[in-house]
Amino acid sequence: MFSNRYIFIYSTILVIxxxxxxxxxxxxxxxKQLENIRIEKMQNILKAANINADKNNAKKLYEQYITECFAxxxxxxxxxxxxxxxxxxxxxxxxxxxxxxxxVYVCTGKNSEKYYIIPIKxxxxxxxxxxxxxxxxxxxxxxxxxFDHQGETPGLGAExxxxxxxxxxxxxxxxxxxxxxxxxxxxxxxxxxDDIHSVDAISGSTITSNGVSEMIKSCLSLYIEFFxxxxxxxxxxxxx
Amino acid sequence: xxxxxxxxxxxxxxxxxxxxxxxxGPLNEVNPITIQVLGICSALAVTVQIKPALVMAISVxxxxxxxxxxxxxxxxxxxxxxxxxxxxxxxxALVIIVDQFLKAYMYxxxxxxxxxxxxxxxxxxxxxxxxxxxxxxxxWPSFLDGIGNGLGYGIILVIVAFFRxxxxxxxxxxxxVVPQSFYDAGYIDNGLMILxxxxxxxxxxxxxxxxxxxxxxxxx
Numbered sequence: 001m002f003s004n005r006y007i008f009i010y011s012t013i014l015v016i017x018x019x020x021x022x023x024x025x026x027x028x029x030x031x032k033q034l035e036n037i038r039i040e041k042m043q044n045i046l047k048a049a050n051i052n053a054d055k056n057n058a059k060k061l062y063e064q065y066i067t068e069c070f071a072x073x074x075x076x077x078x079x080x081x082x083x084x085x086x087x088x089x090x091x092x093x094x095x096x097x098x099x100x101x102x103x104v105y106v107c108t109g110k111n112s113e114k115y116y117i118i119p120i121k122x123x124x125x126x127x128x129x130x131x132x133x134x135x136x137x138x139x140x141x142x143x144x145x146x147f148d149h150q151g152e153t154p155g156l157g158a159e160x161x162x163x164x165x166x167x168x169x170x171x172x173x174x175x176x177x178x179x180x181x182x183x184x185x186x187x188x189x190x191x192x193x194d195d196i197h198s199v200d201a202i203s204g205s206t207i208t209s210n211g212v213s214e215m216i217k218s219c220l221s222l223y224i225e226f227f228x229x230x231x232x233x234x235x236x237x238x239x240x
Numbered sequence: 241x242x243x244x245x246x247x248x249x250x251x252x253x254x255x256x257x258x259x260x261x262x263x264x265g266p267l268n269e270v271n272p273i274t275i276q277v278l279g280i281c282s283a284l285a286v287t288v289q290i291k292p293a294l295v296m297a298i299s300v301x302x303x304x305x306x307x308x309x310x311x312x313x314x315x316x317x318x319x320x321x322x323x324x325x326x327x328x329x330x331x332x333a334l335v336i337i338v339d340q341f342l343k344a345y346m347y348x349x350x351x352x353x354x355x356x357x358x359x360x361x362x363x364x365x366x367x368x369x370x371x372x373x374x375x376x377x378x379x380w381p382s383f384l385d386g387i388g389n390g391l392g393y394g395i396i397l398v399i400v401a402f403f404r405x406x407x408x409x410x411x412x413x414x415x416x417v418v419p420q421s422f423y424d425a426g427y428i429d430n431g432l433m434i435l436x437x438x439x440x441x442x443x444x445x446x447x448x449x450x451x452x453x454x455x456x457x458x459x460x
């Protein structure tokens with residue numbers, strides 16, 4: 001039989017030893033983990049500009065193609081002296097609209113054509129969904145998209161991170177002919193192929209699909225003023 | 241007596257028949273999933289594709305083996321009144337360490353496994369082995385017992401994942417194996433395979449097959 005004193009000392013020592021072991025592991029591996037997250041973000045941004053990067057060349061390709069990275073406010077004015085890459089969208093969305101800092105990544109292609117990549121974030125069925133939308137320099141046509149999710153149903157909502165779903169968005173437009181913001185909707189039961197403002201939903205995942213619609217609409221709408229300021233009458237050079 | 245014990249211990253080879261049985265038994269006749277029906281929850285959750293199932297199997301094996309080893313090493317010092325807490329602390333620490341390693345070196349897989357790595361802590365196989373084996377046995381047999389049970393768990397996970405990935409998305413380890421011509425001819429991946437109920441049904445079928453092959457399991 002062990003005395004109470006022994007039990008107390010035993011448990012204290014055990015907890016301290018375990019705590020030290022965990023702290024050491026965590027501290028040694030932290031830089032590597034943060035680097036993984038950064039590289040993943042670069043891959044995702046590149047994906048929205050239709051550049052497929054793996055984790056080995058993501059950094060190189062990012063430096064090569066993403067030529068500019070800045071933040072704007074709701075009025076479409078550039079905010080100076082800020083590292084836009086590290087902006088946490090979730091924190092920004094909780095702020096007042098006036099104070100929000102909205103990141104924009106500019107990708108310069110091989111023929112020095114420019115694409116503007118906008119980060120988006122929203123809610124799926126089970127948890128957060130997020131992504132990036134790459135716009136042509138008419139600030140209207142979608143050039144590429146990337147979506148990902150935390151825990152959507154595999155085979156249903158989780159399909160939003162597949163090329164099959166993401167490619168549907170290419171060439172769709174977010175403004176109508178009158179210049180009104182319409183966003184791109186994900187339509188249950190199949191969108192009319194001629195409709196330039198909607199894409200097919202994934203059958204069986206209504207809530208995730210609606211989440212994607214809502215996410216694109218709410219996030220892009222914050223940039224409307226920026227788009228209007230920047231808009232030039234150039235037709236998107238479509239490689240497809 | 242003590243001397244005798246030491247001599248027999250020294251003489252016993254590392255992989256004696258008894259020790260090998262610890263390693264092999266859990267693969268079939270005392271399999272943690274199909275016979276003891278432990279660890280079902282994670283078996284349902286991470287078996288949609290083979291790769292996460294493999295990583296999960298390896299993670300669980302590492303955690304069971306090392307928690308068995310550590311608990312067995314300190315088994316005589318653990319006050320029995322707080323033994324469950326002590327076991328939990330060791331298991332939790334190991335799980336956190338494994339999780340940190342996955343995040344650093346296998347980031348994409350760790351994202352797929354998400355919460356289920358953390359939930360290894362509550363996997364009944366681990367606590368079960370600690371209570372039933374490591375608390376009363378020497379370190380080396382305990383370590384083997386841990387590896388055996390981890391692999392026994394893992395082999396079922398991989399079998400289930402193989403069928404779910406093949407029938408559910410037509411792939412094996414992420415490579416397309418069902419040819420496009422099948423799809424053109426009207427073949428459709430079975431969406432139900434991707435959902436958890438089918439994992440339960442596949443485990444059921446495995447148990448059925450296993451029991452019809454070795455009848456003595458039923459009698460025991």
